[in-house]
Amino acid sequence: MIKYIIIVAVVLLALLAVGLFYRRKHNVIIARLEKEKLEVQHYPIYEELTKVKALNMNGQTEELFENWRNAWVEVTDVHVIKIDALLFDAEEYIDRFKFKKATEIEKAIEEKIEECEKTRLKILAELEELIGSEEKNRIEMEQLKEYHRSARKTVLAHQHSFGSALEKLEKRLEQFSPKFDEFDILTAEGNYLQAREIVLLLNTEAQEIFELLSDIPSLLSEVQTKIPTAIHELRMGQQEMEEQNYYLRHLELTEYLDRVEKELEELKKMIADLDIGKVKPRIDEINGEIDHFYDLLEKEVIAKKYVDHHCSPLRDTLQNLMVITREVSDEATYVQHSYRLPEKDAETPRNCLKQLEVLHRRYELLAMRVTEEKSAYSSLKEELEEISEELARVNEEQENFSLRLKNLRVDENTARTQLEALSKLLQETERMLGKANIPGIPEEMDVRLEEAEEQLFIVMQSLQETPLNMEQINSNLNNAKKCIEEVRAKAEEMIENVMYIERIIQYGNRYRASNPQMHVQLREAEDAFHQCRYIKALEDAAAAVESAEPGALKRVQELMQEEMALKS
Structure with missing residues (x-):
C-alpha cells in the first residue's frame, strides 16, 4: 500500500514540476507581450503628427491629419484595451494551468499587437510622404519654372532653327503656365499629394520639350539642307559618270533619290507635328544609304x-x-x-x-x-x-x-648513279665478308646476298626498257636500296658477333680447368661457332661465362670497345 502511495506521490510531483515549468514559460511570453503592448501604447505618434502643422492645414493635409489621429485613437482606446483584457484572461488560464487556452489567447494578442504596429507604420509612411512631397514639390517646381523661362528664351532667340515646328513648340510651352497656377492653388489648399502629381507630369513634359529643343534644329538641318545637298551631289556625280560612258542603271540610283526626296517632305511634316520618334532613326538610315551609294559609285x-x-x-x-x-x-x-x-x-x-x-x-x-x-x-x-x-x-x-x-x-641520271653506288656497296659488303676472319658465311646471309643481287638486276632491267618508266624504276631502286642496306647492316652485325664470341671464349678459358660444366658449355659454343651458327654460339658462350662470373659480359664489352678505339 505504501508502495502505491509513493508512486502516486512521485507522479503528482512530476506533474506539478511540469506544470510549473510551462507556467514559467507562459509568464515569460506574457511579460514580452505586455512590453510590446506598452511600446505601442506609449509611442510618441502625436509628436510625429505635429510636423504636419508646419504645412497648410487645409484640404487634403487636414483630412489626412484627422485620419491619422483617429486611427491612432482607435489603437490606444480600443485595441490596447482589448489587449489588456486578453492579457488578464491569459494570466488567469496560466494560473489555472490551462496552457492550451492560454496559448490561443497569446496568439490573439500577438495578432492585435501586429495590427497596431501596421497602423503605426502606415501613419508614419504617409506622414513622411506628405512632408517629403511638400519639400520635393517646392524644389522641383522652382527648377521647372527656371527651365520654362530658359526654354522660352531659346525658342524666341532661335525661331528660325525650329522652322514649322515653332508654333506647336510654343503651344506646348504655354501649357506650363496653367499647371503652375494649379500647383500654387493646390499647395495653398494643403493638397500636397495632388500637387505632387502635377510636378511629376510637368517633369515628364519638360524632358520631352528638352529633347525636342535639342533635336529639332539638327533634324531640320538634315532634311532641309544636308540630305538634299547629298542628293544633288549624287545626281551630278551620276550624270558626269554616265557622260563618261559608265553604266549605272543596275544601281537604280535615280529611283532611290526620287523616293527619298518625297520621303523628306513627310519627315518635315512629322517634325512640324513634333513627332520625332521615327524621324531620327530614319534620317540615320538615309545617311547610311547615301554613303552606300557613294561607295558604289567609287x-x-x-x-x-x-x-x-x-x-x-x-x-x-x-x-x-x-x-x-x-x-x-x-x-x-x-x-x-x-x-x-x-x-x-x-x-x-x-x-x-x-x-x-x-x-x-x-x-x-x-x-x-x-x-x-x-x-x-x-x-x-x-x-x-x-x-x-x-x-x-x-x-x-x-x-x-x-x-x-x-x-x-x-631522275634517270640520278637513278643510274644510285644503282652504281648500290652495286659498289654490295661488292664492298661481299669483300668485307670474304676478308673477315670467320669460319664461314651462314646460309641465311647467302640468301640475303642473292636477294640483293636480284634487286639490283631488276633495277638494271627496268633502266634498259624503252620508254623508261621512272615511277617503276624509282620503286625498284628503293626496294634494292632497302635490301642492300639491310644486308650491309646484317653483315657488320655478324662480324661484330664473331669477334664478340671469340673474346668471350678467350675470357672463359681461364675457368675451364676449374669448372668442368663451363668447359662443356664452351665446347658446345665452339661447335656452333665452327658450324656458322653464330647466334647460338653467342648465346651459349655468354651464358657459360656469366654463370661463372656475373658481370663478365660487361667486362668483355668494355675490353672490345677499348681495343676498337685503339684501332681507330
Whole structure:
C-alpha cells in the first residue's frame, strides 16, 4: 500500500514540476507581450503628427491629419484595451494551468499587437510622404519654372532653327503656365499629394520639350539642307559618270533619290507635328544609304581603272600561254618516245589547252561587253579577275608539268648513279665478308646476298626498257636500296658477333680447368661457332661465362670497345 502511495506521490510531483515549468514559460511570453503592448501604447505618434502643422492645414493635409489621429485613437482606446483584457484572461488560464487556452489567447494578442504596429507604420509612411512631397514639390517646381523661362528664351532667340515646328513648340510651352497656377492653388489648399502629381507630369513634359529643343534644329538641318545637298551631289556625280560612258542603271540610283526626296517632305511634316520618334532613326538610315551609294559609285570608278589597265594585258597573257602550252604539248609527245608518262600527266597539255580555249571564249565575250559599254564596270572587273585567276591556275599546272618533263632526264641520271653506288656497296659488303676472319658465311646471309643481287638486276632491267618508266624504276631502286642496306647492316652485325664470341671464349678459358660444366658449355659454343651458327654460339658462350662470373659480359664489352678505339 505504501508502495502505491509513493508512486502516486512521485507522479503528482512530476506533474506539478511540469506544470510549473510551462507556467514559467507562459509568464515569460506574457511579460514580452505586455512590453510590446506598452511600446505601442506609449509611442510618441502625436509628436510625429505635429510636423504636419508646419504645412497648410487645409484640404487634403487636414483630412489626412484627422485620419491619422483617429486611427491612432482607435489603437490606444480600443485595441490596447482589448489587449489588456486578453492579457488578464491569459494570466488567469496560466494560473489555472490551462496552457492550451492560454496559448490561443497569446496568439490573439500577438495578432492585435501586429495590427497596431501596421497602423503605426502606415501613419508614419504617409506622414513622411506628405512632408517629403511638400519639400520635393517646392524644389522641383522652382527648377521647372527656371527651365520654362530658359526654354522660352531659346525658342524666341532661335525661331528660325525650329522652322514649322515653332508654333506647336510654343503651344506646348504655354501649357506650363496653367499647371503652375494649379500647383500654387493646390499647395495653398494643403493638397500636397495632388500637387505632387502635377510636378511629376510637368517633369515628364519638360524632358520631352528638352529633347525636342535639342533635336529639332539638327533634324531640320538634315532634311532641309544636308540630305538634299547629298542628293544633288549624287545626281551630278551620276550624270558626269554616265557622260563618261559608265553604266549605272543596275544601281537604280535615280529611283532611290526620287523616293527619298518625297520621303523628306513627310519627315518635315512629322517634325512640324513634333513627332520625332521615327524621324531620327530614319534620317540615320538615309545617311547610311547615301554613303552606300557613294561607295558604289567609287567602286565603279575603281573597277573602270582596273578594266582599262588589265583587259588588254590579259589578252596578251592568254595568247602567250596558249602558245607555250602547245609547245609543252609537242615536247610531251617527243619525251614520250623515251619516257613513259602516267596517264594523268600525259593528258595535262590537252586539258590545259581545253581550259584555255574556254577562257579565251569568256575573254572575247568580256571584251565585247567592254566595247558595248552596256555593263557595269564592277561586273566586268569581277569577270576579269575570275579569268585572271583561272589563267594563273592553268599556267601553274602546265609549268609544273613542264618541270616534271625536264626532271625526267635528271631522275634517270640520278637513278643510274644510285644503282652504281648500290652495286659498289654490295661488292664492298661481299669483300668485307670474304676478308673477315670467320669460319664461314651462314646460309641465311647467302640468301640475303642473292636477294640483293636480284634487286639490283631488276633495277638494271627496268633502266634498259624503252620508254623508261621512272615511277617503276624509282620503286625498284628503293626496294634494292632497302635490301642492300639491310644486308650491309646484317653483315657488320655478324662480324661484330664473331669477334664478340671469340673474346668471350678467350675470357672463359681461364675457368675451364676449374669448372668442368663451363668447359662443356664452351665446347658446345665452339661447335656452333665452327658450324656458322653464330647466334647460338653467342648465346651459349655468354651464358657459360656469366654463370661463372656475373658481370663478365660487361667486362668483355668494355675490353672490345677499348681495343676498337685503339684501332681507330
